[in-house]
Amino acid sequence: MPASAGLREASLHEMTLAGPPFGTVPSVGSRLVVAVGSNAAPDVLRRKLAHVPSTDRICLRTVRVTNITVGHSAHVAARGYIPAAPILAGEGAITTTAAWLGPTHIDALDATEPNYDRQTVTTRDHPVLGRPSPLLPDEWTPPATFDLYVSRHGVLADPVTGDPVPFGAQTDVLEWLSRRLDDETLADPASQVCRRLSADPRAMTARIRAAGLARSHGSRAPLSIGDGR
Incomplete structure (x- = not known):
């Protein structure tokens, strides 16, 4: 996980200036994906998604998500460490990276997560605090759902x-x-x-x-x- 929200925010600012496919306003049809673990680092998403042949813009933003905490997946990753995994219970909250991704980028990210399933949850159960893109219009309606990756191993x-x-x-x-x-x-x-x-x-x-x-x-x-x- 990034060391601080301030450093993450600076990295996200640099990412939006990196040119296509990154941008500051989500493409039509994009879904909000909340990251836990290494995917919260902009450089990791750059490495995983920059090669994907898609015109959809990737929009990244720091958000705070409630009723979610972070633990360790009950498995060993290929490189030998015990990775992070979200826990969808309790009254905790996390500050992390949210990414607006188009269908092609989501499929590509799914392929990089063999030990995780992408799960859709509601913002009623897990409210997202903060606007997931700073340049969205004032009348923008928050999404009813978002996705995140949960461990297949618990x-x-x-x-x-x-x-x-x-x-x-x-x-x-x-x-x-x-x-x-x-x-x-x-x-x-x-x-x-x-x-x-x-x-x-x-x-x-x-x-x-x-x-x-x-x-x-x-x-x-x-x-x-x-x-x-």
Whole structure:
């Protein structure tokens, strides 16, 4: 996640000046996609979407979304780290990047997220605070829905209380896993652990699931072996 909203806002300003397909007013037919994790970094979206052959403008804006918090997905990414994932429960709020994307860009972004499903939620349940584009007209009506990517594996959570693990540094989440899995090697320096896990990320993902450390992104119910993907 970007270090601060101020730095993110500056990056977004630079992005809008980068030329096509980026702009400051969404194209007709665009959908609002709220980012969690690496997609909240404008440079990541630039890398993922700049090559897409589409005339639709990509409009980025910092927003605050309520009734959503951020935890860790209950899986190991290809590069060996435990990635972020949204939790659609509770009364928390996040400040992050929202992107107006056309259909072609959305399809391209979907293809980069094999461990996540794009889910549509309502702004009634998860109000978006702040105008998702600074140059939209004053009479602009906020969208009734927006999309975000939820983990197919669920989120890390305490197996007894169901409380999710708050998003944090890799050192912290790996130490949490070390205690729950009784595996001292996970408490080694994070860079070393991630390098080892990248050799077989599915193995640790399976251990997490088998130990009952995964719960749904929308409830406290634990995921069984057959749930998810």
